[in-house]
Amino acid sequence: MIPLKRRKVVPTGAGNTGSEETSPNKFPQVVLFLLERKMGASRRAFLSQLGRKKGFQVEELFSEGITHVICENNSGDEVIAWLESQVRGRGRATAHLLDVSWFTESMRAGRPVEILDRHQLQQQQIREVEVVVFSAPSYACQRRTTLDNHNAILTDALSLLAENAELSGEDGRGVAFRRAAGVLKGLPEPVTAVTQLVGLPCLGGHSLRVVKDILENGASCEVEDTKQSERFKVLKVLTGIFGVGVKTAERWIQEGIRGLQQLQDSGRTLNRAQQAGLQHYEDLNQHVTRSEADAVAAVVEEAVASVLPGARMTLIGGFRRGKLTGHDVDFLITHPEEGREVGLMPKVVSWLESQGFLLYQKTTKNSYLEGEDGPARPSSNMDRFERCFSIFKLTEEVNGEGLKPWRAVRVDLVVSPISQFAFALLGWTGSKLFERELRRWAGHKKAMSLSSHALYDNTQRRYLRASSEEEIFAHLGLEYIPPSERNA
Numbered sequence: 045m046i047p048l049k050r051r052k053v054v055p056t057g058a059g060n061t062g063s064e065e066t067s068p069n070k071f072p073q074v075v076l077f078l079l080e081r082k083m084g085a086s087r088r089a090f091l092s093q094l095g096r097k098k099g100f101q102v103e104e105l106f107s108e109g110i111t112h113v114i115c116e117n118n119s120g121d122e123v124i125a126w127l128e129s130q131v132r133g134r135g136r137a138t139a140h141l142l143d144v145s146w147f148t149e150s151m152r153a154g155r156p157v158e159i160l161d162r163h164q165l166q167q168q169q170i171r172e173v174e175v176v177v178f179s180a181p182s183y184a185c186q187r188r189t190t191l192d193n194h195n196a197i198l199t200d201a202l203s204l205l206a207e208n209a210e211l212s213g214e215d216g217r218g219v220a221f222r223r224a225a226g227v228l229k230g231l232p233e234p235v236t237a238v239t240q241l242v243g244l245p246c247l248g249g250h251s252l253r254v255v256k257d258i259l260e261n262g263a264s265c266e267v268e269d270t271k272q273s274e275r276f277k278v279l280k281v282l283t284g285i286f287g288v289g290v291k292t293a294e295r296w297i298q299e300g301i302r303g304l305q306q307l308q309d310s311g312r313t314l315n316r317a318q319q320a321g322l323q324h325y326e327d328l329n330q331h332v333t334r335s336e337a338d339a340v341a342a343v344v345e346e347a348v349a350s351v352l353p354g355a356r357m358t359l360i361g362g363f364r365r366g367k368l369t370g371h372d373v374d375f376l377i378t379h380p381e382e383g384r385e386v387g388l389m390p391k392v393v394s395w396l397e398s399q400g401f402l403l404y405q406k407t408t409k410n411s412y413l414e415g416e417d418g419p420a421r422p423s424s425n426m427d428r429f430e431r432c433f434s435i436f437k438l439t440e441e442v443n444g445e446g447l448k449p450w451r452a453v454r455v456d457l458v459v460s461p462i463s464q465f466a467f468a469l470l471g472w473t474g475s476k477l478f479e480r481e482l483r484r485w486a487g488h489k490k491a492m493s494l495s496s497h498a499l500y501d502n503t504q505r506r507y508l509r510a511s512s513e514e515e516i517f518a519h520l521g522l523e524y525i526p527p528s529e530r531n532a
């Protein structure tokens with residue numbers, strides 16, 4: 045159903061000759077336009093007069109206010125082409141495209157009859173003449189981005205270019221592509237022409253070119269070339285090993301390593317994380333499902349409850365945003381009494397280890413200290429929580445295939461004191477772009493420094509406390525965006 049556009053009703057009459065008998069406009073929500081094409085001028089004049097007699101408003105000229113376009117013997121395509129020439133540059137044409145049968149039945153009934161399928165001219169294509177020009181605020185944290193992405197082909201392409209830039213150490217370019225993809229992810233419908241994007245933020249010339257290529261040619265050469273590029277493929281494989289970053293992968297490539305087997309045969313010394321990463325390569329590069337995440341959650345819940353009754357555990361990361369799959373599972377643990385969380389992580393890890401759930405783990409200590417004069421450098425306050433990077437051995441009751449009794453799953457555990465819980469929750473729910481944009485907003489718009497630990501107001505020179513995510517959004521002067529709408 046095409047939405048009817050409400051319009052101010054202007055009395056007709058002006059367009060009618062004085063001799064014509066017209067009734068007052070009885071149906072103010074209906075404004076008719078009869079297409080002369082194929083109908084012919086005299087029949088059109090006759091039908092228009094008939095309509096006015098019955099109390100309908102019939103316009104001579106096509107305009108935005110028309111709600112019903114009546115056509116005879118025209119194909120949907122022909123009408124759409126004609127309409128497109130009329131609405132160009134003037135926003136949405138939201139009219140029903142109807143066969144003359146709707147008109148004659150309405151005349152017979154003396155009122156606008158219900159529009160049935162048989163009255164409609166190729167409804168599918170009407171959408172194409174809607175010249176929607178999109179708009180959106182600049183910061184991802186001002187937008188509501190659900191998982192319902194209507195432009196996945198475009199955003200996948202831009203994300204791939206972002207990934208390639210990141211793998212090439214060009215982080216600035218990477219962010220630009222991520223922002224562009226972020227804007228497109230939030231659009232309410234598929235983009236059909238680049239002209240719809242003119243008013244949007246974050247879409248630079250490069251991103252627009254990629255979008256244009258895909259819309260016009262079905263693919264972007266740059267994206268296709270990147271996908272096929274040897275360097276990109278090898279970098280993806282090597283950085284796909286848990287514990288291997290871009291720097292290490294680059295070094296190995298320079299040393300002639302092109303794949304996993306070659307790496308294994310080369311006898312390179314790998315650290316503990318990389319060894320585990322290589323050993324469980326296939327499992328760790330296979331998506332974690334929601335039911336697997338739930339199975340891990342049950343285990344972590346039990347561990348936490350066993351070592352510190354009263355401690356709370358929350359699923360964070362992509363799964364909290366409603367994603368159905370993820371590359372890992374993330375949990376935030378706290379205790380409602382400040383200080384009780386101290387020493388919790390080693391106990392949880394020991395419990396998990398004793399139960400045989402861990403294939404690998406590395407714990408980092410909490411190194412966060414609140415400075416009297418605020419955070420020293422914004423970045424130095426990131427990720428200073430007690431944190432455990434681990435690989436779980438998850439028995440696959442959920443899988444049931446019986447091929448392998450267990451699989452390896454990446455699990456991140458984070459412990460925060462209750463006083464920082466809201467900041468940690470917000471900071472670890474993601475998406476990465478949403479987080480980045482929140483911090484950019486805080487810095488640029490509010491002269492504040494936001495981290496996963498705290499919010500510091502540089503003007504007032506004090507920390508702003510919060511016990512919920514809602515309060516943090518309020519401090520930042522932002523509308524609250526729930527996790528499911530942070531999928532930028």
Ligand code: UTP
Pocket residue numbers: 360361362363367369370371372373374427471472473474475476479496
């Ligand atoms: P993830 O990398 O796990 O991403 O980080 P994700 O959104 O859950 O998506 P998957 O796992 O690929 O499906 C989760 C959040 O934690 C923050 C990131 O900013 C992200 O928003 N995070 C992650 C940190 O703050 N620090 C880190 O070291 C890692």
Ligand code: MN
Pocket residue numbers: 361362363370371372373374
């Ligand atoms: Mn995650």
